[in-house]
Amino acid sequence: MGGNIKVALYDLGPLKASENKYVILGQQANENIYNLLKKQNDISVEKINTLAAETLKHYNVLILSTIHRLSDKDAGSADLGIQSVDYVRSLLNFVDSGGCVILGHDCVGFRHIWGNFQVFPMICTGQGLEESKKLVLSDKAHPLAAGLPETFEHSYTDHITIRPGEKTKIIFKDVNGAPAVVAGELSRGTVIGLGYSMGLYCKDKNHYTGELPEAEARLLLNAVRWAGVKEKYEVPQVNTDTSLLKQITTYNEQKKNESLSKYTNLPQPKFTEADMWLYPFWRIMLGNKKDTPVLDILENEQYLAQSVKNVKTMGFTGILTYAQSYTMYYPSKLYPQDIDPKMPKRFEILYNEAKKNGLKIKVIFCAWRRSADTWAKGVKNISKSDMDRLAKGEKEKDIFKDEYRRGGWVCPDHPDNQKMFINIIRETLEMYPDISEVHFDYVRYKDGYDTSCYCDYSLKQKAEFSKTHPGLSESEIAAEFSKQTLMNFFTECHNQVKKISPQIKTTTYTITPTAPKWVFGYPFDYHAKYVSRYLNADWPIENTENYTTQYVGWLKELNPKGVFQPMISSYDYKTGERLYLEFQILSHTFDKLSVKNKLVQFYDYAYLLKDTDGSLHDDMARGISKALGGTWK
Ligand SMILES: [Zn+2]
Known part of the structure; x- marks a missing residue:
């Protein structure tokens, strides 16, 4: 079997024995996502352990959720002379080429490696950690919201709140009114930010492995089916570097200066x-x-x-x-x-x-x-x-x-x-x-x-x-x-x-x-x-x-x-x-x-x-x- 929408799920591969427990939980959550997508007739899903542009170009959708670090392959090794993957450039090239990136939890741009450089600031930046579960629908007409209730509770204990950018559509907010599910179009592609950790804790709250809760599953499938059918283009990396990457670097720099200039004459x-x-x-x-x-x-x-x-x-x-x-x-x-x-x-x-x-x-x-x-x-x-x-x-x-x-x-x-x-x-x-x-x-x-x-x-x-x-x-x-x-x-x-x-x-x-x-x-x-x-x-x-x-x-x-x-x-x-x-x-x-x-x-x-x-x-x-x-x- 294998559907038309090709989804790549970023996975760290075999973990070290001494791995941080959140990394282990993240991998279990991704396993649950994998099992959900595998059951769909119109979707084919594969785990990938690299964000290299050469790999990403074969897919329509990339899911990057609850990942704390790069895979060993992407992190490279200075000692062994293996180069790290420049994931910022390859992610941008993927989106520039019509790809859809679905980001979950920290990966929306918060902490760990994701906080170092904001890759998609026009659509989502991680803002803070909120310990509540209830989300409230804010854009009923958006394709991501199809069939979803006015409110639902995500299963994990917290979520990352999202700072929207100029191209952001906010689909769900949390109880404090902070954006928690957003989407936006960037160049030829799409970026979707889910502040919660998809699939971490399951329907049965005693278990880490099992089926995703209904609302989380529906939202993910909506996202894949909506953004995963866009036409893909072949865009050379150099084009992305001189357009999108340049735009984003300038945007980040500008935001930083705006922040600083807010605080004058104190x-x-x-x-x-x-x-x-x-x-x-x-x-x-x-x-x-x-x-x-x-x-x-x-x-x-x-x-x-x-x-x-x-x-x-x-x-x-x-x-x-x-x-x-x-x-x-x-x-x-x-x-x-x-x-x-x-x-x-x-x-x-x-x-x-x-x-x-x-x-x-x-x-x-x-x-x-x-x-x-x-x-x-x-x-x-x-x-x-x-x-x-x-x-x-x-x-x-x-x-x-x-x-x-x-x-x-x-x-x-x-x-x-x-x-x-x-x-x-x-x-x-x-x-x-x-x-x-x-x-x-x-x-x-x-x-x-x-x-x-x-x-x-x-x-x-x-x-x-x-x-x-x-x-x-x-x-x-x-x-x-x-x-x-x-x-x-x-x-x-x-x-x-x-x-x-x-x-x-x-x-x-x-x-x-x-x-x-x-x-x-x-x-x-x-x-x-x-x-x-x-x-x-x-x-x-x-x-x-x-x-x-x-x-x-x-x-x-x-x-x-x-x-x-x-x-x-x-x-x-x-x-x-x-x-x-x-x-x-x-x-x-x-x-x-x-x-x-x-x-x-x-x-x-x-x-x-x-x-x-x-x-x-x-x-x-x-x-x-x-x-x-x-x-x-
Ligand atoms: Zn004890």
Whole structure:
């Protein structure tokens, strides 16, 4: 069999054993799509593992849905001298030639590789992650909507909202009015953006494999039958490069400039507190792997005093550093076997220098991370994929080879692990009475906020839990159990700190932007998230304003006494002017929202380092100093 409409489904091929669970789920979702299309008489479907123009030209429709990375074939390999596929150019050539691209979830232009360069900005750009399922029909007459109800719920828990462009037709919106299903014509072809993840979760919500829910199936078939019958042309790549690619590059550039020009004549920023993330443990954070000589300087004890002075000169009012991660960075008497011998001195230098310079000292604790020895002896955090691999007979020492070397995550559910963590906090605060803020990092399970643990202890606890929560699927039990465990435990942590001293502030960082909304219910005094990060299309400058507005609102709703603690960062090199502008936008947004306690953090000192001698990028330091009222010259 094989119909006239030729559909290519992008598939990563055989996955690695250690693959990210979302990549595995994405592949299962695509398998469900494949099975649906295979049953249609007028459609023939094939899986392809490359986006090369030579391959795409044989098809009418390309489906690119819930894919986090390029296939090994397309990613190439610098080591083996295999070139990567320039997928932006080949996708544009495909559409230029009359092809139809159907994009699902992140692939609409959000995160991972899809956020780096917007390929179809005239039709769809990923805007944000929305945790609701209901979609509302907005263009009844559109061929994509044929036979669909006024509203339906997609099956996966979230969707990506879409920023429309000048050629966009909006077919479904979500409950907040944000576009979620769009289509548009571009050159001779068609682009269709579905914000939800087609086929991830099936009709039977307990299963990842099976039939697509009815509305999702109908919408997909409508899309294929509508756009897949267009005439195809043979368009040389060079023609696409000089027309469509050029147009889109200019369009993206223009959008960026429009964004920047929205923010002119803003007043001088003002903050009540400004902290610098500063830690001499960078190499450990990077798994000791990265060859970045510039970081050597942070391990130099003589330099640490200078770094604190630099922070002060730039106008910061505090530093934030680690007290404990996999190992102890302070000289713990309770857990001397876990002390990393190099760290206590560095920790104490920072503590003392901060005091000397009149800076607040704030410390970070990583709740479930333990040294290799303690981890190996303890009750471990077993993720679902760890459990599956163990069940398949893989060796523990292969699955956890990093953990046996570096340390690992212990089970967040187990009382022994919880007790040890509270002991660590208590001990640190008693030894260092001038700590003004406790930052709880990794307030989740090792693979997420809703994934729970699959060790024997946790499985037993969840079985009990499910008895009192009838009617929930396995994943819903995991999510609800995770939420309750984490919420109860970190509430206890917050209370413990307040018992030691009500003056000490508590805070946390949660993953930006994908942590579920409920994490804003943690009872901490502050809640930190990024409001600026890279310079790519995923992080337009409006994010500083939009994320701040959203997160201030969520805190007000779920933890009304909590104060938002935004993080500005420079993962990509940013000029001093750009950084100053980001601080301006943040301060201005706070004023618009009537936020009185205007906090800010910069992530982090290592990104300012220019040279192995510890000198900073002067331009960046000046931009920050100007924003914070510092005296950097
Ligand atoms: Zn467990």
